[in-house]
Amino acid sequence: METRELAYFVAVAEELHVGRAAQRLGMAQPPLSRAIQRLERRLGVLLFERTSRGVTLTPAGAVLLEEGRRALDAVDAAARRAVRAGQPTPRLTLVMKPDGDAGLLEHVLPLYRRDPDAVEVEVLVSGIGEQAQLLRDGRADVALLPAHDDLTGFDTEVLLVLDQVAVLPRGHRLAGREALVLADLAGEPQLHDEGSPQVRDVGQLMQLVALGQLVAVVPETARRNGRSDVVTVPVLDAPTTSLVLAWPEGSRSRAVAAFVRASTRAATADQSPARAAVTT
Amino acid sequence: METRELAYFVAVAEELHVGRAAQRLGMAQPPLSRAIQRLERRLGVLLFERTSRGVTLTPAGAVLLEEGRRALDAVDAAARRAVRAGQPTPRLTLVMKPDGDAGLLEHVLPLYRRDPDAVEVEVLVSGIGEQAQLLRDGRADVALLPAHDDLTGFDTEVLLVLDQVAVLPRGHRLAGREALVLADLAGEPQLHDEGSPQVRDVGQLMQLVALGQLVAVVPETARRNGRSDVVTVPVLDAPTTSLVLAWPEGSRSRAVAAFVRASTRAATADQSPARAAVTT
DNA sequence: CGTCTCCATACCTGCAGGGTATCGCCCGTG
DNA sequence: CACGGGCGATACCCTGCAGGTATGGAGACG
Numbered sequence: 001m002e003t004r005e006l007a008y009f010v011a012v013a014e015e016l017h018v019g020r021a022a023q024r025l026g027m028a029q030p031p032l033s034r035a036i037q038r039l040e041r042r043l044g045v046l047l048f049e050r051t052s053r054g055v056t057l058t059p060a061g062a063v064l065l066e067e068g069r070r071a072l073d074a075v076d077a078a079a080r081r082a083v084r085a086g087q088p089t090p091r092l093t094l095v096m097k098p099d100g101d102a103g104l105l106e107h108v109l110p111l112y113r114r115d116p117d118a119v120e121v122e123v124l125v126s127g128i129g130e131q132a133q134l135l136r137d138g139r140a141d142v143a144l145l146p147a148h149d150d151l152t153g154f155d156t157e158v159l160l161v162l163d164q165v166a167v168l169p170r171g172h173r174l175a176g177r178e179a180l181v182l183a184d185l186a187g188e189p190q191l192h193d194e195g196s197p198q199v200r201d202v203g204q205l206m207q208l209v210a211l212g213q214l215v216a217v218v219p220e221t222a223r224r225n226g227r228s229d230v231v232t233v234p235v236l237d238a239p240t241t242s243l244v245l246a247w248p249e250g251s252r253s254r255a256v257a258a259f260v261r262a263s264t265r266a267a268t269a270d271q272s273p274a275r276a277a278v279t280t
Numbered sequence: 281m282e283t284r285e286l287a288y289f290v291a292v293a294e295e296l297h298v299g300r301a302a303q304r305l306g307m308a309q310p311p312l313s314r315a316i317q318r319l320e321r322r323l324g325v326l327l328f329e330r331t332s333r334g335v336t337l338t339p340a341g342a343v344l345l346e347e348g349r350r351a352l353d354a355v356d357a358a359a360r361r362a363v364r365a366g367q368p369t370p371r372l373t374l375v376m377k378p379d380g381d382a383g384l385l386e387h388v389l390p391l392y393r394r395d396p397d398a399v400e401v402e403v404l405v406s407g408i409g410e411q412a413q414l415l416r417d418g419r420a421d422v423a424l425l426p427a428h429d430d431l432t433g434f435d436t437e438v439l440l441v442l443d444q445v446a447v448l449p450r451g452h453r454l455a456g457r458e459a460l461v462l463a464d465l466a467g468e469p470q471l472h473d474e475g476s477p478q479v480r481d482v483g484q485l486m487q488l489v490a491l492g493q494l495v496a497v498v499p500e501t502a503r504r505n506g507r508s509d510v511v512t513v514p515v516l517d518a519p520t521t522s523l524v525l526a527w528p529e530g531s532r533s534r535a536v537a538a539f540v541r542a543s544t545r546a547a548t549a550d551q552s553p554a555r556a557a558v559t560t
Numbered sequence: 561c562g563t564c565t566c567c568a569t570a571c572c573t574g575c576a577g578g579g580t581a582t583c584g585c586c587c588g589t590g
Numbered sequence: 591c592a593c594g595g596g597c598g599a600t601a602c603c604c605t606g607c608a609g610g611t612a613t614g615g616a617g618a619c620g
Contacts (some may be wrong), residue, residue, distance in 0.1 A: 044363060063361050074355075332616060
């Protein structure tokens with residue numbers, strides 16, 4: 001099976017509409033129809049049910065969509081990683097969402113640079129939730145992401161376990177509380193409610209909270225972005241979130257291994273009593 | 281990058297010789313040379329150093345070989361799994377080496393068949409050490425293999441932890457011992473010595489031992505294949521080997537999940553005091 | 561220095577894969 | 591019930607590239 005065919009199939013399977021898929025692929029509809037038929041003939045299995053309103057996936061098609069995406073990612077990753085390995089100055093690309101490092105990076109990077117296996121680090125700031133994809137398709141070598149993301153295909157190390165806090169406008173009825181529980185926030189406009197605005201980073205979120213548009217429950221490290229017009233209050237019964245460092249499973253890169261070492265050491269130091277004593 | 285190009289590259293990288301690779305691929309040498317050049321131009325990186333004696337891999341080429349193999353396996357697996365998902369009667373394919381189930385399968389299969397998610401099981405007997413490959417490229421859905429194999433890309437469950445025993449001909453000088461240590465076997469012709477015959481299953485091994493050709497240290501379950509002309513003696517300081525059940529990471533197949541359930545239950549039952557009491 | 565061994569280049573050919581035009585089918589609708 | 595619109599499939603054409611053969615050219619070696 002050629003990757004082109006597979007990419008064609010994935011496009012159709014995602015659109016469930018040959019015409020639209022063709023448009024997305026920048027080609028005409030008939031050759032795409034034929035390519036899919038060829039693929040079905042070669043595999044000896046029907047991938048779509050055709051109706052006059054579009055197409056739907058058969059069980060075989062559903063499996064191929066799932067596995068095919070991973071396979072395409074693997075091919076992309078192979079190409080990208082090969083190219084990068086061929087560059088004269090090797091680099092390590094770290095991906096995280098905006099403010100996704102919980103302030104850890106400033107400790108990690110100096111520590112990493114002291115490692116003999118260290119190479120130059122390039123930090124790639126992705127959209128929220130996109131870190132895993134960039135790691136899968138080879139655009140990044142390591143990723144910082146929350147533990148509840150899909151981590152299949154990665155080796156991982158938990159760096160921090162974070163309690164959650166509510167972020168409230170200063171004048172909010174709960175703003176004076178020492179702590180609260182999730183039930184206290186019932187009825188408040190929440191982040192991720194339908195119709196709530198898309199938030200791209202913590203600064204934006206703080207802005208929205210300050211304006212009274214919504215309240216949010218976020219990991220405690222968001223406090224670092226605190227501003228005078230918002231208040232953070234611990235939420236006692238919110239599940240903790242973990243910050244995880246992930247890298248391709250079975251990676252044998254010395255640069256990656258060194259970065260993992262530096263990160264875990266920085267993270268444990270960050271939580272140690274020593275530092276707690278300094279900051280209090 | 282097309283899978284064909286990638287397969288071409290892998291062939292050349294493995295042979296380190298364009299002509300031989302072309303032969304292996306069933307094509308002439310010049311188009312293969314050009315295909316590699318095209319690939320290099322597209323990626324913008326040299327994959328081989330050309331000499332008059334053959335070709336050698338650049339760092340980029342080494343990475344592409346490693347990652348490319350996995351990617352090709354992923355593509356194969358996608359196709360194979362899709363085809364199988366499209367078959368009218370779904371099947372679960374289990375791969376193991378000859379006698380690789382430590383006698384567990386006869387307990388697992390009846391248990392599995394009682395599960396509502398169970399489907400027909402096909403047992404594929406592979407060569408020793410080939411189980412992981414068949415699982416990676418989609419020819420099998422689950423595998424029984426030793427824990428020291430490369431398990432990247434799989435989810436796993438340890439089924440049994442096995443002590444090792446020495447297998448000796450009946451008249452051997454150590455045959456009467458209650459137990460022995462590895463050092464006792466120094467100087468004996470061992471399995472895996474260079475020049476030792478290829479062994480395909482335990483029966484063959486037993487035959488060779490009986491003939492006095494060699495002695496072997498194997499997991500204790502090999503006792504089940506015992507014969508009157510060989511003796512097994514515990515080896516106290518040999519590392520234990522684990523029998524592992526593996527399946528593709530992140531698999532969401534109900535049939536696989538049910539098989540894992542049945543296997544772990546059968547394995548724990550197998551080692552429980554209850555069964556020990558029955559067999560003693 | 562000639563020869564052998566490889567990989568690269570030159571040149572040719574067939575077909576895979578893409579484009580346009582159009583068909584046939586199903587469905588909603590006046 | 592007839593008609594129009596939307597969708598995938600088919601017919602037909604054309605181009606570019608993958609692959610073949612013949613040959614060049616550069617290093618290794620006796």
